[in-house]
Amino acid sequence: MNSATITTVIMPFALGIIMLGLGLSLTVDDFKRVALYPKAVFIGLCCQMLLLPAVCFLIAKLFALSPVMAVGLMLLAASPGGAMANLYSHLAKGDVALNVTLTAVNSLLTIFSIPIIVNLSLAYFMGSDQYIPLQFKKVLEVFMIVLIPVGIGMILHNRFPALSKKMEKPVKIASAFILALVIIAATLKEKQNMGAYFAQVGFAALLFNIVSMSTGYFISKWFKLPEKQSISIAMEIGIHNGTLAIFIALNALQNSAMAIPAAVYSLMMFFTAAAFGFLVNYRRSQ
Numbered sequence: 001m002n003s004a005t006i007t008t009v010i011m012p013f014a015l016g017i018i019m020l021g022l023g024l025s026l027t028v029d030d031f032k033r034v035a036l037y038p039k040a041v042f043i044g045l046c047c048q049m050l051l052l053p054a055v056c057f058l059i060a061k062l063f064a065l066s067p068v069m070a071v072g073l074m075l076l077a078a079s080p081g082g083a084m085a086n087l088y089s090h091l092a093k094g095d096v097a098l099n100v101t102l103t104a105v106n107s108l109l110t111i112f113s114i115p116i117i118v119n120l121s122l123a124y125f126m127g128s129d130q131y132i133p134l135q136f137k138k139v140l141e142v143f144m145i146v147l148i149p150v151g152i153g154m155i156l157h158n159r160f161p162a163l164s165k166k167m168e169k170p171v172k173i174a175s176a177f178i179l180a181l182v183i184i185a186a187t188l189k190e191k192q193n194m195g196a197y198f199a200q201v202g203f204a205a206l207l208f209n210i211v212s213m214s215t216g217y218f219i220s221k222w223f224k225l226p227e228k229q230s231i232s233i234a235m236e237i238g239i240h241n242g243t244l245a246i247f248i249a250l251n252a253l254q255n256s257a258m259a260i261p262a263a264v265y266s267l268m269m270f271f272t273a274a275a276f277g278f279l280v281n282y283r284r285s286q
Contacts, residue, residue, distance in 0.1 A: 016148075016149045017149070017171065017174055018241075018243055019147075019149040019150045019153070020149040020150070020152060020153045020171060021153065021168070021171035021174070023149060023150035023151065023152060023153015023154045023156075023157065024153040024154075024156060024157050024164050024167055024168045024171060027154065027157060027158065028154075028158075037098055037101065037229070039223070039225065040095075040098055040220070040225055040229045040232075040233065041098070041101060041102060041105065043219065043220055043223055043225065043233060044098070044102045044106075044216070044220075044232075044233040044236055044237070045102065045105065045106060045109070047215055047216050047219060047233060047237050048080070048081065048102070048106055048236065048237045049106075049109065049113055051215055051219075052077045052212060052215075052237055053074065053077045053078060053117050055077075055208065055211055055212070055215065056073055056074055056076075056077035056208055057074065057121075059073070059204050059207055059208050059211070060073055060074065060125075060204065062204075063200075063201075063203065063204040065200065065201060065204060066200065067125040067126045067127075068126075068255065068257045068258055069197065069200055069201045069204075069257070069258075069260065069261055070121065070125040071118070071121045071122055071125050071126065071253075071258055072201070072245075072249060072257070072258035072259065072260055072261035072262065073201065073204060073205065073208065073261040073265075074117060074118065074121035074125075075114075075117075075118055075121070075245050075248060075249060075253075075258060075261075075262065076205075076208075076240055076242065076245045076261055076262045076265055077117070077208070077240075078110065078113055078114045078117035078118060078245075079110065079114065079240045079241045079242070079244050079245040079248075079262075080103060080106040080107045080109075080110045080240070080241050080244070081099070081102060081103045081106060081235075081236040081237065081239055081240065081241065084239050084270070085099055085103065085235045085236045085238075085239040086099045086100060086103065088235045088239060088273045088274070088277060089231060089232045089235040089236070091274075091277055092231050092235065092276070092277030092280060092281060093228065093231065093281060093284075094228050094229070094231035094232035094234075094235060095226075095228040095229045095231070095232040096232070098228075098229055098232040098233070098236075099232045099235065099236055102232070102233070102236045103236065106236075107147075107150070111147075114248070118248070118253075197257070197260045197264075198260075198264060201260060201261050201264055202264055204261075205261055205264045205265040205268060206268055206272070208265070209238060209265060209268055209269050209272050210272060212237050212238040213234045213235070213237070213238030213272065213273070213276050214234070215237065216230075216233040216234035216235075216236065216237040216238060217230050217231065217233070217234035217276075217280070219233075220233045220234070227280075227284065231277075231280055234276065234280075235273060235276075235277075238269065238272070238273060238276070239269050239273055240262075240265065240266075240269070242262045242263065242265060242266030242269075243266075245259070245261075245262035246259040246262045246263060246266075249262065
């Protein structure tokens with residue numbers, strides 16, 4: 001299977017399945033719930049949209065990442081929370097309804113924020129004479145692949161709740177499997193340079209992941225949010241939609257190396273999120 005097939009056929013299908021799974025768990029009430037949790041939603045979105053890109057930029061500078069790796073990490077920072085954040089929040093006894101609301105709202109906002117953050121990153125790290133801005137057509141393609149499956153999932157959930165309930169678990173399992181395949185595909189595409197890339201971006205990605213979850217948790221606690229909501233926000237901004245970041249790198253930016261930070265981060269975040277969930281629950285039980 002050649003790289004063009006992976007980029008134009010497999011990746012859109014994989015991302016579509018994952019976003020369909022997200023849509024199956026969403027209702028219109030999830031967007032209305034913003035009015036119920038205004039403080040928590042505002043804090044979560046500020047952490048996700050403003051703090052994370054700033055923290056990521058500082059980490060990229062701290063580790064003196066190559067321009068390509070820096071842009072790839074910034075792309076990941078701009079990506080919304082992943083559907084897996086809901087699962088990890090549930091396991092960590094967080095407020096899953098808040099996670100679903102944040103994911104829904106943030107996925108819509110990233111239609112505007114991703115092009116802005118990525119273009120600024122390309123201009124800063126790659127230099128004005130080296131980068132190619134995100135084309136509007138490519139951005140539109142990406143979010144059609146994201147929003148249409150979410151919309152279909154929401155319609156199924158609303159019109160055929162019994163069918164939606166039956167589909168939800170298999171689609172979640174398929175999503176986890178597909179995410180693993182996407183990471184493997186992105187890794188194989190750059191297998192010649194993978195060792196060097198991992199050495200260069202591995203520690204930066206790990207630090208970014210730990211700082212992301214810690215930021216979400218402690219800022220929420222600082223603003224006196226309940227423990228369950230603090231855990232939810234930590235998971236939401238610590239678990240990113242790596243598949244979307246990889247797809248944008250391969251399809252919109254047409255740079256497979258820029259997909260490596262998202263692939264490396266996606267491998268790490270499942271272990272760090274599990275460890276974080278264990279620690280907060282252990283601390284709560286004492």
